[in-house]
Amino acid sequence: MKNNTAARDFSAQCYRLLSMVPAGKVTTYKEIAAALESKGYRAVGNAMNRNPDAPRVPCHRVVKSDGSIGGYALGQQRKISLLRAEGISIKSGKVEDLEMHLFRFS
DNA sequence: TATTTGACCAAGA
DNA sequence: ATCTTGGCCAAAT
Numbered sequence: 001m002k003n004n005t006a007a008r009d010f011s012a013q014c015y016r017l018l019s020m021v022p023a024g025k026v027t028t029y030k031e032i033a034a035a036l037e038s039k040g041y042r043a044v045g046n047a048m049n050r051n052p053d054a055p056r057v058p059c060h061r062v063v064k065s066d067g068s069i070g071g072y073a074l075g076q077q078r079k080i081s082l083l084r085a086e087g088i089s090i091k092s093g094k095v096e097d098l099e100m101h102l103f104r105f106s
Numbered sequence: 107t108a109t110t111t112g113a114c115c116a117a118g119a
Numbered sequence: 120a121t122c123t124t125g126g127c128c129a130a131a132t
Contacts (some may be wrong), residue, residue: 010129011129028113029113029115030114033127038127038128038129039126039128040129041116041127041128042111042113042114042127043127044114044128044131045113046114046115046128046131047113048113049112059113063113064114064115065116070113071114073113078110081118
C-alpha cells in the first residue's frame, strides 16, 4: 500500500494540521500549504471539499488569506455561523482581525 | 495517460 | 474598490 508518497500524505497532513487548530482560532489555506512546505493552496481546499465536514476535522476554521470566508461543503453561510459560534467576528463576509485569531503552526 | 476542475493567491489594469 | 490574468498543486474524469 502506499506506493504513494507526498501526494497521499498531503491530504492527511492537512487534516492533521487542521485538527490541531483550537476553537476560536482560524487558519488559512495558504498557511496550511506553507506548513507543508508546499504552494498547493488550492490542493488544500480541494482536499477539504472532497472530505466531509467529518467530525474528525474542523474544516470550517479555514478561511482565505485576505480574511474572506471562502467556501464550505455545507454552504458558506453555515461556515460563518459556526465561526461566529466559536467567537470569531465576521463583518461583510470577512473575518475581523484575522491575524488575531490566526492559529500559527510551528 | 492527458485534460479539466477547484472551499486559492498575488499582482496588474 | 472591483475585475482580469497567470500561477500553483492534488484529485477527479
